[in-house]
Amino acid sequence: MPHPESDAWFARARAVTPGGVNSPVRAFAAVGGTPRFMASGQGAWLRDVDGNEYVDLVCSWGPMLLGHAHPEVVAAVTAAVARGTSYGTPTTTEVELAEEILGRTPVERVRLVSSGTEATMSAIRLARGFTGRDLVVKFAGCYHGHVDSLLASAGSGLATLGISLGVSTTPGVPESSAAQTIVLPYNDRAAVEAAFAEHGDRIACLVTEASPGNMGVVPPAAGFNAFLAETCRRHGALFVSDEVMTGFRVSRQGQWGLDGAVEGWTPDLMTFGKVMGGGFPAAAFGGRADVMAMLSPEGPVYQAGTLSGNPVATAAGLATLRLATDEVYARVDEVAGTIAAEAAKALTAAGVPHVLQANGNMFSIFFTDAPAVTDYATAAGQDTGAFKAFFHAMLDRGVYLPPSAFEAWFCSSAHDDRAVQQVLDALPAAAEAAAAAGSEGGAR
Numbered sequence: 001m002p003h004p005e006s007d008a009w010f011a012r013a014r015a016v017t018p019g020g021v022n023s024p025v026r027a028f029a030a031v032g033g034t035p036r037f038m039a040s041g042q043g044a045w046l047r048d049v050d051g052n053e054y055v056d057l058v059c060s061w062g063p064m065l066l067g068h069a070h071p072e073v074v075a076a077v078t079a080a081v082a083r084g085t086s087y088g089t090p091t092t093t094e095v096e097l098a099e100e101i102l103g104r105t106p107v108e109r110v111r112l113v114s115s116g117t118e119a120t121m122s123a124i125r126l127a128r129g130f131t132g133r134d135l136v137v138k139f140a141g142c143y144h145g146h147v148d149s150l151l152a153s154a155g156s157g158l159a160t161l162g163i164s165l166g167v168s169t170t171p172g173v174p175e176s177s178a179a180q181t182i183v184l185p186y187n188d189r190a191a192v193e194a195a196f197a198e199h200g201d202r203i204a205c206l207v208t209e210a211s212p213g214n215m216g217v218v219p220p221a222a223g224f225n226a227f228l229a230e231t232c233r234r235h236g237a238l239f240v241s242d243e244v245m246t247g248f249r250v251s252r253q254g255q256w257g258l259d260g261a262v263e264g265w266t267p268d269l270m271t272f273g274k275v276m277g278g279g280f281p282a283a284a285f286g287g288r289a290d291v292m293a294m295l296s297p298e299g300p301v302y303q304a305g306t307l308s309g310n311p312v313a314t315a316a317g318l319a320t321l322r323l324a325t326d327e328v329y330a331r332v333d334e335v336a337g338t339i340a341a342e343a344a345k346a347l348t349a350a351g352v353p354h355v356l357q358a359n360g361n362m363f364s365i366f367f368t369d370a371p372a373v374t375d376y377a378t379a380a381g382q383d384t385g386a387f388k389a390f391f392h393a394m395l396d397r398g399v400y401l402p403p404s405a406f407e408a409w410f411c412s413s414a415h416d417d418r419a420v421q422q423v424l425d426a427l428p429a430a431a432e433a434a435a436a437a438g439s440e441g442g443a444r
């Protein structure tokens, strides 16, 4: 598909913004070529500035559970904008959004913020303030936003750009900050036991993606989250479950609905973002009432935000959550299941080594001959050259995949049969392209 307008805009963008983008993975650095500048989105479809149309399997990296420009969300936002865009005072919509979050999750109190990064940063500060301890445990390949202490061995854009494949972090994070973070291999109970045995009385919290999606989809082994919750409890540390990506997406109640609600445990703190903002900058952290009571103005741990609980963002989030019914989740699950299965089938037919991994309606395909991907080390071993060829073949056929082998694919309830069919039609040729790149010994 020709894209001269995107080319021209990318050149202009690079003259004014580092790398031409406002978030690194958008730059296509891992797949090459020009990032498409999107002009509009409608339902399952994105249209770029050249007029090319794509079935969107990124969905703004998760938020667009209902698809783009859902009429009822647009109506709620339009009405909110007409009433004024920010007052810096409490509003009723914030309360209603908080009530909706409490109604779907085990959190007892919630504080609204503007990004997932802010949510995890604030949750970590609160955990430290509550416990009076400094150390934070995280897992390699889990991404929790660009919080200084959490960028150690994070996935997502850092994995895409080949940064931090070891335990180090990005330049700009003081060593003293990274030194407060213990990084462990995901799904490794023995490593968790050992870290807590050695440092248990200094650990403020363990933070984990409730089901990792930022190194590709690497679900927790059965009972792993319950084990983490129990280990934290035994050592007086807080268990922070990061549901920025999974929250209100993999089920009505997020990942907790798929495991904690079934197994009978609750995190001490949780973080949310993406879907709950309905495509606007809104996020949240919440949890046990006694922990949240430490937060200012009730308690001494300071946290604030000029645009926190913004009336337009909360209107979008509230409308989205109210529309996210069981039928919506059933449709997203169905679409994701179909696309995932057909993608795996096409790759098998073309003889491309791969592993399909799914957690509810979030899934990704690893171009690897490993039998399963259980942690960052196995995720990092994939053939990114094969992915690159696959990605471009799909893009040329009007399917917009995440431009990285280390990201989840996202669907929406607006993915109708026509959109799904366009994806299925593109798969065989893309699988052949991946096979050809693989046999050329594609760059790892």
Ligand SMILES: Cc1ncc(COP(=O)(O)O)c(C=O)c1O
Pocket: 061, 115, 116, 117, 118, 120, 143, 144, 145, 146, 156, 209, 214, 242, 243, 244, 245, 273, 274, 283
């Ligand atoms: C699990 C998780 N936590 C936190 C974040 C950070 O959220 P934001 O990009 O809104 O700052 C992300 C973003 O992808 C995420 O996936």
